[in-house]
Amino acid sequence: MSEHISDPIPQASVRPAKPLYLERRRLEERVFLALMRLCLLGAAAALGMILAVIFWRGVGALSVEMLTQPPRGNFYLGGGGGIANAIAGSILLASGATAAAFCWAAPLVLYLHAYARRSRFAAWVRLTLDVLWGIPSIVYGAFGFSLMILLGLRASLLAGVLTLSLVVLPILARTLDEVLRMAPHQLLETGFALGATRAEMAGLLLRQALPGLFTALLLAFGRGVGDAASVLFTAGYTDNMPGGIFSPVASLPLAVFFQLNAPFPAVQERAYASALVLTVMILVISLTAHLSLRRLGKHVVR
Amino acid sequence: MTREESLTLLTQAGAVQSGVTMQRRRLFDVAVGAGMRMLQWLVILLLLMMTATLSMRSLPILRQLELLRSHVWQPMAGRFGLAPFIAGSMAVTAVAMALATIPAILCGVYMAEYTSTRTRAWLKPLLDLLVGVPSVVYGLWGVLFVVPLIRDRIGPAVDATLGQMLPFFRQTNPSGYGVLAAGVVLALMTFPLIVAVTEEVMRSAPQQMRETLLALGATRWETTKCIVRHAALPGVMAAVVLGFSRAFGETLAVMMVVGNAPRAPTSIFDAAYPLPALIANNYSEMMSVPLYDSALMMAALFLLVVVLCFNVMARLVIHRLTRQL
Numbered sequence: 001m002s003e004h005i006s007d008p009i010p011q012a013s014v015r016p017a018k019p020l021y022l023e024r025r026r027l028e029e030r031v032f033l034a035l036m037r038l039c040l041l042g043a044a045a046a047l048g049m050i051l052a053v054i055f056w057r058g059v060g061a062l063s064v065e066m067l068t069q070p071p072r073g074n075f076y077l078g079g080g081g082g083i084a085n086a087i088a089g090s091i092l093l094a095s096g097a098t099a100a101a102f103c104w105a106a107p108l109v110l111y112l113h114a115y116a117r118r119s120r121f122a123a124w125v126r127l128t129l130d131v132l133w134g135i136p137s138i139v140y141g142a143f144g145f146s147l148m149i150l151l152g153l154r155a156s157l158l159a160g161v162l163t164l165s166l167v168v169l170p171i172l173a174r175t176l177d178e179v180l181r182m183a184p185h186q187l188l189e190t191g192f193a194l195g196a197t198r199a200e201m202a203g204l205l206l207r208q209a210l211p212g213l214f215t216a217l218l219l220a221f222g223r224g225v226g227d228a229a230s231v232l233f234t235a236g237y238t239d240n241m242p243g244g245i246f247s248p249v250a251s252l253p254l255a256v257f258f259q260l261n262a263p264f265p266a267v268q269e270r271a272y273a274s275a276l277v278l279t280v281m282i283l284v285i286s287l288t289a290h291l292s293l294r295r296l297g298k299h300v301v302r
Numbered sequence: 303m304t305r306e307e308s309l310t311l312l313t314q315a316g317a318v319q320s321g322v323t324m325q326r327r328r329l330f331d332v333a334v335g336a337g338m339r340m341l342q343w344l345v346i347l348l349l350l351m352m353t354a355t356l357s358m359r360s361l362p363i364l365r366q367l368e369l370l371r372s373h374v375w376q377p378m379a380g381r382f383g384l385a386p387f388i389a390g391s392m393a394v395t396a397v398a399m400a401l402a403t404i405p406a407i408l409c410g411v412y413m414a415e416y417t418s419t420r421t422r423a424w425l426k427p428l429l430d431l432l433v434g435v436p437s438v439v440y441g442l443w444g445v446l447f448v449v450p451l452i453r454d455r456i457g458p459a460v461d462a463t464l465g466q467m468l469p470f471f472r473q474t475n476p477s478g479y480g481v482l483a484a485g486v487v488l489a490l491m492t493f494p495l496i497v498a499v500t501e502e503v504m505r506s507a508p509q510q511m512r513e514t515l516l517a518l519g520a521t522r523w524e525t526t527k528c529i530v531r532h533a534a535l536p537g538v539m540a541a542v543v544l545g546f547s548r549a550f551g552e553t554l555a556v557m558m559v560v561g562n563a564p565r566a567p568t569s570i571f572d573a574a575y576p577l578p579a580l581i582a583n584n585y586s587e588m589m590s591v592p593l594y595d596s597a598l599m600m601a602a603l604f605l606l607v608v609v610l611c612f613n614v615m616a617r618l619v620i621h622r623l624t625r626q627l
Contacts (some may be wrong), residue, residue: 020519029523036412039405040425043497046490047432050443057446104341111338125342127617128349134544134613135352135606136551138578142602143352145585146359166348197331202338219434226436229553229578233585253438257554260442275442279435286434290427 051279058276061269067277071239076262083274085241086255090278092157092242093235093251094224097164098172098217104165105173106206106213113180114188114202126177133170138229140167145233158245160235167230172220179212180205211293218289222282228253252278353606360600363593375564377584382597384604389566390481390574394556395549397485397570398492403542406493410500410541415526432494441558444487449559452486453478457571473571479561482570487555492545499544499620503537504529506624537623540616547612551605553578577601 065082072081108125116122144163153159183205191201206213228251236248237258252274259271357364363382372383413425453476461473507529515525530538561573562583581598 025521025524029521032408032523033416036408036416039408040412042405043409043432043490043493044428047428047435049447050435050439050490053443053447054439104344107338108341108345111335111342115335115338116342121342123621125345127614127621128346130617130621131610131613132345132349134547134617135609136548136553136578138551138553138581139352139356139602139606139609142581142599143355146355146599150355169345197327199331199334200327202334222434226434226438228436228438229582232582253436253554256438256442257558260445260558272442272446275439279439282434282436282439283431286427286431290430 051283054272054275054279057269057272058279059273061273062276063273066270066273070241075239076259076267077264083250083252083255083270083277085239086250086252086274087277089157089235089242089249090225090252092249093160093164093231094221096157096161097168097224098221100161100165101168101172101220102217105169105176109173109176109180110202110205112177113183113205114198126174129170129173129177133174136229137167137227138232141230141233144230148234154246155234155236155248156246157235157242157249160231160249160251161245163230163234164224164227167227168220168224171223172216175216175219176209176213179209179216182212183208215289215293218285218292222285222289225285226253226278226282228257252281349610353603353610356599356603356606360596360603363596363600366593377591377594377597380593382593382600384577384597384601386564386566387575387577387580387601388604390560391550391576391578393481393567393570393574394484394488394560394576395546397481398488398549399542399546401485402489402493402496402545406496406545407500407538407541409493410497410538411504411526411530413497413501414504415522415529429494429497432490433498437491437552437555438558440487440491441555444483444555444559448483448486449478451478452480452483452571456482461571470569471571472569474569475561475571475573477561477573479559480571480573481560481567484556484560484574484576485570487559488549488552491552491555492549495548496541496545499541500534500538503534503541503620503623506537507533534623536619540619543612543616547609547616550612551578551609553582557582577605581605 063082065080067082067087068084069080069082070085071083072079075081112122112125116125140163144159144166148154148159187204187208188201191204196204231251232254235251237250237254238248239250240247242249256271256274256278259267259274262268262271372381373385374381374383375386413422417425457473457476457478460471464471465473511529511533512525515528516522520528556576557579560576560579562575562579563573564575564580565572567574581601584594584598587594
């Protein structure tokens with residue numbers, strides 16, 4: 001027995017069997033960190049460059065007339081007028097589409113959180129929404145166009161709003177979903193424990209999601225303003241101010257596109273200015289969305 | 303509002319009417335539930351309906367498949383070969399992915415593994431802004447900046463060096479509008495998507511793995527490599543696939559810089575004509591020629607099917623990894 005105890009205890013060797021190559025590994029770490037920062041910096045620089053180019057070229061042709069008047073007769077030959085028709089059309093299209101999509105997306109998401117919870121069905125709906133998000137807007141446009149032909153509709157504000165609402169729907173629904181996922185689960189548990197029905201909990205969840213809801217609506221609106229491929233077929237294009245839900249409307253991205261295709265430099269200058277208007281709109285919208293998420297958050301139960 | 307206040311709301315008259323019997327509340331609950339469930343099915347139905355409508359509209363040309371198989375696009379002569387457009391789409395997307403993939407994955411890794419919450423609060427809005435910029439603005443940037451750059455600088459330089467050896471890099475088109483310009487614009491447009499998905503997938507990797515590796519003395523980069531290799535690789539690939547399908551369907555920005563010539567491109571400076579541009583450019587005249595609209599809807603259907611397959615695969619992988627399914 002005693003000689004066993006007196007035996008030296010086998011120890012793991014403190015010295016590593018192989019050298020650690022510490023210098024080389026730190027160098028690798030530093031090289032890749034630098035590379036990653038460089039990529040990020042490149043992306044930021046590209047964004048800055050886009051904004052700079054658009055501002056630089058756009059400011060020159062910008063005028064009050066441009067913002068407040070629809071195009072006159074010889075607009076595409078370099079005559080007078082502006083893009084008020086496109087600005088009004090874009091705002092109408094995007095707000096209509098956002099409202100329509102909200103009427104669908106809000107109950108959808110509330111159902112996922114108050115009723116379906118973690119069921120397989122909810123998972124499949126989320127998957128479908130994600131897949132719908134990935135479908136290009138030109139396909140939505142072609143789909144909307146086919147439906148229009150089936151229903152006998154012409155290119156109009158109504159058709160544009162409906163098609164655009166399909167584009168915006170997955171964006172709105174998934175953003176709302178993420179917002180509601182932040183809600184503390186004790187809230188639901190306590191509610192159910194107090195005897196609330198699922199429908200009543202849906203109402204409470206809606207109130208809980210209010211600030212996030214505003215952000216989601218703004219983001220969807222921004223996407224609606226910027227999207228062109230889906231309204232190309234369905235909303236058409238016109239030089240008049242929007243005149244009712246059954247007449248075609250202009251939109252800002254298409255205004256940029258058509259003006260850029262005109263062969264006259266003066267009209268092309270105007271395309272730059274229109275793009276500047278569009279960019280500023282998007283910047284303001286996303287800035288408001290980010291700020292509002294912080295500001296409106298004070299009424300939320302955390 | 304404190305938690306106590308909001309919960310008392312439930313027991314107050316506004317939230318749960320005291321006069322209403324339990325039975326009526328239950329009835330309301332079930333009725334609302336049934337109505338909302340209908341909307342869920344409608345979402346799934348929407349996807350099926352899109353496929354069905356587009357298939358139905360492209361049926362006339364599917365019946366005469368030999369029209370699609372020809373390699374030329376002459377709608378007036380009744381020849382609707384989609385091959386050059388598919389080749390154009392593939393070329394543009396491939397160039398975009400070649401430019402965007404590696405930087406985007408590195409950025410996503412950086413966002414997931416190296417940033418503090420504070421840095422992230424600055425970086426995230428920046429990437430969101432990159433998503434939010436409308437495609438027509440990207441296109442205009444392409445026309446004003448990328449195209450002249452390729453025409454005056456990159457084109458001649460690449461032609462003089464690589465172009466002498468490989469026909470793939472020869473400058474065949476002095477205008478600058480072409481596959482490379484579209485690829486550059488698309489690379490920037492798909493970049494934030496790949497970054498966001500990569501980051502999400504990396505974040506869902508188990509925290510213990512990270513802690514164990516760091517405790518064993520691995521550097522941060524080695525930890526990252528290990529996590530990517532053992533936990534996040536399918537997700538990162540899914541991110542790339544998603545980026546690919548986004549680039550495949552992008553319309554307006556590509557249309558503005560790609561040159562729109564219906565031939566299969568043989569060099570990265572060649573003009574091409576991707577599918578979405580084909581649909582967008584010809585919708586106005588498609589009702590005048592027989593089968594023309596059907597051919598365009600066929601193009602849309604092709605786009606939808608490709609994007610759908612890629613998206614379903616990628617999203618399934620991502621949902622598995624982030625434990626949503």
